[in-house]
Amino acid sequence: MAYAYDDQNIFAKILRGEIPNNTVLETEYTLAFRDISPKAPEHVLVIPKGPYVTFDHFCNAASNAEILDFTRTAGQVCKMIGAAPDGTGSGFRAITNAGEDGVQEVPHYHLHILAGRPMGPMLLMR
Numbered sequence: 457m458a459y460a461y462d463d464q465n466i467f468a469k470i471l472r473g474e475i476p477n478n479t480v481l482e483t484e485y486t487l488a489f490r491d492i493s494p495k496a497p498e499h500v501l502v503i504p505k506g507p508y509v510t511f512d513h514f515c516n517a518a519s520n521a522e523i524l525d526f527t528r529t530a531g532q533v534c535k536m537i538g539a540a541p542d543g544t545g546s547g548f549r550a551i552t553n554a555g556e557d558g559v560q561e562v563p564h565y566h567l568h569i570l571a572g573r574p575m576g577p578m579l580l581m582r
């Protein structure tokens with residue numbers, strides 16, 4: 457089965473400029489902006505500008521240029537928010553949710569970068 461991209465999702469509207477966003481960094485292929493409902497003192501969403509639904513969709517279908525740009529932009533964001541644990545920041549958590557079991561709300565691939573406090577256990581055990 458192929459992925460079907462819904463161009464009415466909220467991030468598609470942000471990319472078209474129909475909904476405002478608090479941009480952290482924008483490049484040719486990537487947009488990073490602040491989450492509207494932050495779960496940590498720093499909570500940035502990094503999204504590709506192309507129509508990719510999930511992480512695996514992006515990994516398998518995006519061009520090398522898009523993947524390179526996305527990865528470098530995400531790395532730059534970690535530095536910009538002071539989270540890079542390279543002696544300047546104290547770390548971050550990067551999360552991507554995909555599909556039903558991943559509890560993905562917005563069907564446009566996004567990487568959450570969370571920082572500014574200890575993140576606790578990786579997952580709640582149920």
Ligand code: 5GP
Nearest residue numbers: 466477489490491492493553559560561562
């Ligand atoms: P998901 O659950 O799909 O991994 O995460 C979706 C994220 O998008 C949530 O953290 C939610 O707060 C964020 N979000 C939803 N609508 C908007 C919006 O209109 N603007 C911004 N900046 N973030 C949004």
